[in-house]
Amino acid sequence: MNWNEWREKARKLLNEGVAPAEAVWNDSPEFQFSVLERKPLEKPTIPKEFLEIGPLIAAARDPDRWDLLYRIVYRLNHESIHLLNVTVDNDVKRAMDLVKSVRKDIHKMHAFVRFKKIDIDGQETYIAWHKPEHLTIELGTPFFARRFGDKPWSIFSPDASAHWDLKELTFGPGMAEHEFTHQDEFDEVWKTYYKSIFNPARLNLKMMRQEMSPKYWSSMPETALIHELVRETPQRLQKMAAAPQVRAEVPAKLGLRDLKSLASNCTTCPWAKSSTQTVFGEGDSQARLMVVGEQPGSEEDLAGHAFIGPAGKVLADILNDLGIKREEIYITNAVKHFKWTPSDDGKARIHKKPSGGDMHACKPWLEAEIAAIRPKVIIALGVTAATSILGRLVKIGEERERNITNNALAENVIVSWHPSSILRAFNQEDRDQKIAELRSDLLRAFKLSAL
Template identity: 60%
Template sequence: MSLTFESWRLKARDLLIKGVPPNQTYWDESPSLFSFEETALFAPVPHPKVPKEFMELAEAVACARDPERWALLYRLLFRLNHENQNLLNIVVDEDVHKAKLLAKSVRHDIHKMHAFVRFKKADIDGVETYVAWHKPEHLILPLASPFFVRRFGDKPWSIFTPDGSAHWNLQSLSFSEGMPQNEFDHEDPFDEVWKTYYRSIFNPARLKIKMMKAEMSPKYWSSLPETEIIHELIRNTPKRLQDMAEAPRFKAEVPKTSSWEELRTAALSCKACPIAQQANHTVFGEGPLQADLMIVGEQPGDEEDLAGKVFIGPAGQILSQALALAGIDRESIYVTNAVKHFKWTQGTESKARIHKKASGAEMHACKPWLESEIALVKPKVILALGVTAGTALYGRLVQIQSERNKVNTSSAFAKSLTISWHPSAILRAFNDDDREQKMKDLVEDLKKAHHLSQT
C-alpha cells in the first residue's frame, strides 16, 4: 500500500502539531515517515491553519509522479504556519513555483484522460460492462474518475491503468490494483466508428504534425483506436490536397440589395452547388430584421426541406425548448443556417432520407447568403450552433467543447461571436447524462448570448 494524500495529511498534521521541521523528516512511498531527531527545533502548532488554496494545491501535487512531492508539501505546510500565511502568493518562491508547476501538470493530465479514455463494450458474467485502458502521466485515477461517474454513470465500467484501476458498479466507485496494457485484450466494433469520425474531421490543409502531437501526445496513441489511421492520413495528405485544389468551387451569386424579401426570393432559386439539385426548398432564415441576437445552425433537416421553414423539425423543437428554458422569446431572434439546402442520402432499408454532412465546398457556396443575412440584420451577437456553423463564422475548424465558454470579440460579423452545441447533438447524445449536460450547456450559452445582446 502506497502513501495516499489522506494518510500524508494526517501524518503531516501530527508532525506540525509537535513542531517537527521539514529537515528532520524523510518521506517515502510507503505509509511511513521517519524523523531523524528526537527534539523539535520549532514551537508546536496546537491548531494548524492552512488556506483553502493550499488544500486544493496539495491534493493535485499529491498525484504528481515526483518522489519529492510529499517533502515539498510538508515544507510548504510548515512554512505557512511558521513563516508566512500568504506564502502561496509569492510566485517566485522556489517551493511555491515547483508546487504550482506540478499541480498544473497534474490537472493537464486529468484533462487529457477525460478526453482520451475510450470505453469498449464487454460481457462480464453476463452483464454488459464498459472497459478502458489508459496510461496517465501522473497518479491521477482517484481525481479523474468521478468525471466518468457523472458522464457515464448509467452503465457499469472499469478503467485500468498501470498504477491502479477504477470500477463503477452503478452504486459506488472503487479502486483496485493496476493492469499492464498487454493484459488488456478487448476489441469493440465501435472502434471503427472512432476511425470514421477521425477521418471525417481530419483536414489535410491544416495539417501541423508538431501541433497535433502537442494536442494528442503519441504516448496516448496505443490506447486510441483512431490513432491507427494517423500515419495513413498523413501519408495521403499530398494527394488529398491536390484533389481539393482540383475540385470544382461553387459560390452563390447574391444580388446587391437592402431588401430582405428580394434576397430571400433570389435564394429560393439558387443552384450554386450540387445539394440544391436534390433539395425541395432553399431554407432561408427567419426573424425580426432588427434582432440583436442571431442564431446560426448548420443545415436544414428533412422536415425543414419539405416545408421550407427553418428549425421546425426535431432539432428545432429542442432549440425551442432550450430558448424557453433560457427565458428567450424565439420570435425576438433571427434564426438561420450556414447551409441553405438539405443534404441527404437514401436509407438502405427504408425510404427515409438520412442527413449527410455538407462538404467545405458546399458550405463555401452558401456562405454569401449567410453573409448577406448578417449584413441586413446587423446583430450585436451571433451564436453558432455546431461545427459547420462555427467553421463558416470563425473561418477555421472549431472544437465546441473547448470553445463554447469563450466570446470572440474580433469577428467581422458581429460585436460578439459565440458557439454551442447544435440541438441535433443533444438528440444524438451517448446517454441520458450526456444529453442532459449538452442541454444544460446550450441553455447556459443561450442565456449568455442573450445577455451580451442586451448590453
C-alpha cells in the same frame, strides 16, 4: 501514499509544529522527522484553494510532491494565508506547473481512451488500457462514469485500474500493456472515423505529436493508419486541388427579403436537389442578437422554418424561460439545405453532418444575412456554426465562456452547445449540465446585446 493519507499525516505534523525541513516523506504512509524547534498549531487553516489543487499535485508523478505540498500548507499557516496568490513564489510556481500538467493529462485520458467490447457472463462490458503520464486514474475516470454510466466498463493502466458496475466506481491494481490483448470491431470503427476526418491540407506532424503524443499510440487503434495517411498526403492534396470549390454567388448589399428570395433558388450545393427547399433565417431584421445553428432538420426542411423540430423545441423552452421573444431576435443556420441519408428501411431521412465544403458553399448567404442585420452579438450553437463564423475548428467546451471580439462579422461572438447535443446527452446529469450552460450562454449573449 495517496492524497487522503497525506492529509492525515500532514495534519498531525502541523498540530505538532513540525517544520518542512524536519519531515521526510516517501510514497509509503510512513514518515520521519527530527526534533527541532517547533511551532505547534491547535487548528491548522487549510484554504479552499489548496484543497482544490492538492489532489492534482498528489497525482503528479513527481517524487518531491509530498514535500512540496507540506511546505505550502505549512507556509499558508505560518507565513501568509494568501500565499497561493503569489505566483512568482518558487513553491507556488512549481505547484501550479504540476497542476497544469496533471489537468492536461486528465484531458488526454478523456480524449484518448478507446473502449473495446467484451462479453462477461452474457453481459456486454467495455474495457480499455491507457498509459497516463501521471497517477490520474482516480481523478480522471469519474468522467467516464458520468458520460458512459449506462454500461459497465473497466479502464486499466500500469499503475491502477477503475471499474464501473452501473452503481459504483471502484479502483484496483494496474495491468501491464502486454497483458491487455483484446481486439474487437470497434478498432475498425476508430480507423474508419480517423481516416474520414484526416485532412491532408492541415497536416502538421510536429503539432500532431504535441496534441497526440506517440506515447499514447499503442492503445489507440486509429494511429496504425498515420504512416499510411502521411505517405498518401501528396496524392490526396493533388486531388483536392483539382476538385472545384463551389460557393454561392450573392449580390452585395441586399435586404433580407431579396436575399431570402434569391436563396430559395440556390442550387450551389448538391443537397439543394435532395432537400425540399432552402431554409432561410427569420426574425427581427434589426435584431441585436443573432442565433446561428448548424443546418435545417427534416421538419425544418418540410416547413421552411429554422429551429422548429426537436432541437428547436429545446431552444424555444430555454428562450421562453429567459423571457426572450423569438420575434425580437434573428435565428438562422450556417447551412441552408437539409443534408441527409436514408435510413436502413428507406422510410426516414437521417441527419448527416455538414462538411467543410457545405459550409464553404453556404458561407456567402450567412455573411449576407449578418451584413443585412448587423447584430451586436452572434451566438453560434454547435461546432458547424462556430466554425462557419470563426473560420476555424472550435471546441465548444473550452471556448463557450469566452466573449470573442476579434471577429470581422460581429462585434461579439459567443459559442455554445447546439440544442441537438442536449437531446443526444449520455445521461440526465450530462443533459442537465448542457441545458444549464446553454441557458447561461444565451442569457449572457442577450444581456450583452442590450448594452
